[in-house]
Amino acid sequence: MNTLVLNASYEPLAVVPVRRAVILVLTEKAVMEHADSGKLIRSATRELPTPLVVRLLRFVRVPYRRKVPWSRSGVLDRDGRRCAYCGGRASSIDHLVPTSRGGASRSWRNTVASCVACNQAKADRTPAEAGMRLLVQPYEPKAHRALVLALGVPTSEALPDWLAAAVT
Ligand SMILES: [Zn+2]
Incomplete structure (x- = not known):
């Protein structure tokens, strides 16, 4: 069974397991907004109605547009470790506009996964040249999770970092 967690401003933030919602209430991080008093939950010291909706006492800023920092392994993961030119196994990173010619070195849009052979064949040129x-096409990965959570999609046991930081 799950409980809806609202922000202090009453906006829905996430759906979490009831057990976790009870902990939020017992530790005074959240208050009950709606509860099922027909079903009681027993903690070591108290009896509580089952929380259906709880509201955080502290406002949480939701990072809707969190950027993912660039990394070589991130580019390889994004492209499925396949060479963007031949589809073979990629083990290196190619800069579309070479850094020696002013291309951005740590840019998601200027880098693709590449095999060593294609990387060497392309050398100091753009793909067109x-x-x-x-x-x-290279793209910038987005952190969708926060937005998905904000829409109230049930989550696993683990809380996202930004919510965990706010409530623990
Ligand atoms: Zn290749």
């Missing part, structure tokens, strides 16, 4: 076509 090298006559190499991209099988995939």
